[in-house]
Amino acid sequence: MSIKILNGGLMTTVQDMGRFGYQASGMQVSGVMDVYSASIANTLVGNDVRAAVLETTFLGPELEIMDSCLIAVAGGLPELMVDGQKVECYKALRLNKGQKLRCGGMSQGIRSYIAVAGGFSVPEILESRSTNLKLGIGGLEGRQLAAGDILAIGEPSDFAKAILAGKAMPGSCRPVTGQGDVTELRVVLGPQDNYFSSTTINEVFAQGIYTVSNNSDRMGYRLEGEPVKWENDKDMITDGIVFGSVQIPPNGQPIIMMADHQTTGGYPKIATVISADLPVLAQCTPGTRVHFSIVTVQEAQRIYREFVSGLNNRLENIKRSPVGKNKVVNYELKVNGQLFQVSVEEM
Amino acid sequence: MTDVKILINGDKAVSVEFGQEISLHINHKVTALKTVLESEKITGIEELIPTYCSLLIIYDPLILDYDTLKDKLNLLLDKLDSVSLPEKRVIEIPVAYGGEYGPDLSEVAALHNMTPEEVIRLHAAPEYPIYMLGFVAGFPYLGGMNKAIATPRKKTPRLRIVSGSVGIAGEQTGIYSVESPGGWQIIGRTPLKLYDATREKPVLLEAGQYIRFKPISDDEFKAMME
DSSP, X not given: OEEEEEEOOSSOEEEOSOOOSOGGGTOOOOOOSOHHHHHHHHHHTTOOTTSOEEEEESSOOEEEESSOEEEEEEEEEEEEEETTEEOOSSBOEEEOTTOEEEEEEEEEEEEEEEEEXXXXXXXXXXXXXXXXXXXXXXXXXXXXXXXXXXXXXOOOOHHHHHHHTTSBOOEEEEEEOOOOSEEEEEEEEOSSGGGSOHHIIIIIITTOEEEEOSSOOSSEXXXXXXXXXXXXXXXXXXXXXXTTEEEOOTTOOOEEEOTTOOSEEOSOEEEEEOGGGHHHHHTOOTTOEEEEEEOOHHHHHHHHHHHHHXXXXXXXXXXXXXXXXXXXXXXXXXXXXXXXXXXXOOO | OTTOEXXXXXXXXXXXXXXXXXXXXXXXXXXXXXXXXXXXXOTTEEEEEEOSSEEEEEEXXXXXXXXXXXXXXXXXXXXXXXXXXXXXXXXXXXXXXXXXTOTTHHHHHHHTTOOHHHHHHHHHSSOEEEEEEOSSTTOEEXXXXXXXXXXXXXXXXXXXXXXXXXXXXXTEEEEOSSOEEEOOEEEEEOSSOSBOTTSSSOBOOOTTOEEEEEEEOHHHHHHHHO
16 A cells, blocks of 8 residues: 655655654654644544654645545645545545545645555654654655655554445544634743843743744744843753743744754753644744743643643544444534534435 | 752753753763662653753653652652762774874864874873763763863864764864764764664663773774774
8 A cells, every 4th residue: 555746745744743762862853743633634544643644834745546545634724636626624535546635735824734544654763753854764764755755554444444445434523723813822931031030031021922934944933023132141051952942042032942853952941832832833834923921830731631631532523423323413622722613424 | 959950841841950060070960860760760751861960851741740740859859969870881982083084183283283193192091971962863962071182163164074973173072973064173983873773772872971982093994884
């Protein structure tokens, strides 16, 4: 089973949940930028959430189906076409040999996740299939996808096979984003908030509106806005970094560390974006205006527990919905401030 | 323990900072805490990342919350002084100095009015502590270079420095674990692979260990590469 890449798009890579366990050696985690959407795409096609998916960036790829398969696209919303006909995202699609799936420009978000039943079966490197572009490992030859590439597909689950055989209806669900003009990013202060005066933290960092710059990628999101000035101008000694660390370089313009971040760095980190808001940030296009609001670590962990249970409920609903049902079932879910409608169609 | 800070890195990590200076004394405390946590096996702790003065602890907040972790850490920190460090391990790194492997050796020697042999002797003498790994996979941050051979970076960085290159940048010495551009003065090259993703242990070195450079001939280098 395989899929052929006819056009790699702007920047498409194979990713899974990341290469954990090697950060002490200086190896980046990599993995999907938006864990939430990748989990939904995988669940729609009956995969474990950890299966490898394609992460596309703004202009997605064009794929040729080499063997009949089940595919779903979630996350950013591209113009999705099968053989020139518009089809829906957030829905498992049965595609036949020879059909072509094209992911055009996105009307919302910047990264979408293409999951195929069985997962993309590239070799595991250090227990992960994620592409690490810097080291040139993982994914397909450690690089972004290009025309002519062939990607092997694993064995679909029984759930996916039932849908492929026409014995069950594909599930679907649809996100309605609740973000207004300015995207709120909740942060926990630290570890180096002592490099900044409380005035800078409360009246600049937490009050300002920052714009995501064009110079943003899988390593980091660079923001532009009122500079966050160091109070303490002594250089700090390099220490560890996490996904979501908000570094303040000497020019005062924040850089938020993303999935491909280095494991260590030498700029003070004023705060860390909470885990529940990282999927939202990962979908911010250049030009998006963001605003930081400070929460305590205890609040952040409570929000994280709600985020995970909201996601799990949603995934359970997708899994429960199609098999053996003949009527339409609709769900409305509010998760993390976003309203989701989930529906299962009649056969 | 005084001067120790438990710093918050969002909802999934804390770093325990033992001070703000690059010294063996402080780095040993980082290694001691890492050693204790590895033996305690606290459920919910997922990854430990040692750096110069602090240990970054990655944990799963669904299993272990911040307040519980902080209490556990404070208890362990109180008895950290009694922890014995792992036995000192010195790893020998064979290096072919000068020539095609170390194109900047003669320039470094000339700058200090030394012979290339003298630079090699000073560079190969110490046991260098590995304070941490970072920047890219397998890159060691070393301490302890003799200041007599400290050399500023090259004015124009090279676009490509092959992996295994041994260089000097200011008062630091290091080994390129991965091919990359860079401005270090390259004085030699090791045939050892510090990083190899296809190996069971992909990264050769660990923070807390020591390395010593052992001069080898070009022929020995070639033989080891085969």
